[in-house]
Amino acid sequence: MHHFEPKDGVLHAEGVSLETLADEVGTPVYVYSTATLKRHYGLLRAAADAHRDALGEALIAFAVKANSNLSVLATLARMGSGADTVSEGEIRRALAAGIPAERIIFSGVGKTDVELAFAIAVGVRQINIESGAELDRLIQVAALLDASPAVAVRVNPNIGAGGHAKITTGGKGDKFGVPVDEALELYARASASPHVTPVGLACHIGSQITDLAPLEAAFRVLAEMTLTLRGQGCAVTRLDLGGGLGVPYAGGAAPPSPADYVAMAARVLAGLEVEAAFEPGRLLAANAGVLLSQVIQVTERSDGRRFLVLDAAMNDLMRPALYDAFHDIVPVRPRSGARRPHDVVGPVCETGDTFARDRDLPVLEAEDLVVFTGAGAYGAVMASEYNSRPLVPEVLVDGDRWAVIRPRPTYEEMLDREPFADWL
């Protein structure tokens, strides 16, 4: 469900025409829908609230890496969202957007001492530990600050899942988390230290998961470990279930509903009397955003191959080049008539700058507008200025109003960021 629909023959984001936005802001540009963000958060919140008996006052911590724009974070913050963060920069963004520290989780496989000290100083809710070496460093850092931050041990349950090998994180060979036996040992070690307070376990096995079975298997591992740890006299009050639930990208597998996902979690955690946390990224943001782009030209080769050359490129939306990801491509003015196979490409000088091959699309012309749907997560956050293309801007729509929430830098701004070495 999203709020990008045609009105009077023109695709709109809620009440705002995408043609208007293209005229006013230029293309390419990301456009986000407030109503869609709120709807997705609200569905998950309602599902969690319906299972308070099993999940406690569950925290929904938006995975900031999926979309870290301050206005997007502030929209979710006002609905009560927390944040799952993986760097000091993300913690700073979450705080700046109004997410209180007590709703911020700090995850990630390579937190520096400086970042750990920052997280302790601002008082984040919980630091998720991913290795014994990291636990040792955290204890040292916390001792210097005379603190005892809450920690969860991130378990690698040896259950990998996800839409692509590069977004699978829970397999034995993946760099994330600690194997079960080692996690139990780490937890006991953490319990013995005055400078960390172990509160629970965490897992996150992958992204764009479209089947509940691997998630359920991972949650069961956490539930069993909870009982084992309690049997050893350790307190376990929180289970962080990670993110990873997939979204419908047109043409792909249909994922389970958030309600079914939360109900499954409640079934597995029933009776444990823990407080659950969910860390959705894609689920909240993917279908709340589109990348709006203009056709530069249509090239037809003598062998019949048709190329749709857009003004958006792999530097603006990396997912197809990085993960072979599928994004539906929809004309802003729906066109009837025959559809033809097109290779949809950007102007960057790499063959990888291909969004789709042999995609059936209506016949378009130069200056037509199209959108990539499902681009609100892992889109703008991964954008770069490769090929010296100014960083892609972002717009937030709310009903009939809209705002540029990250402007496109001018060429002057882009060049001014680089001082010449003083000997040149």
Ligand SMILES: *Cc1c(COP(=O)(O)O)cnc(C)c1O
């Ligand atoms: C990336 C990530 C998430 C969010 O994943 P989605 O697939 O976007 O829901 C949640 N938790 C952790 C630890 C992550 O690294």
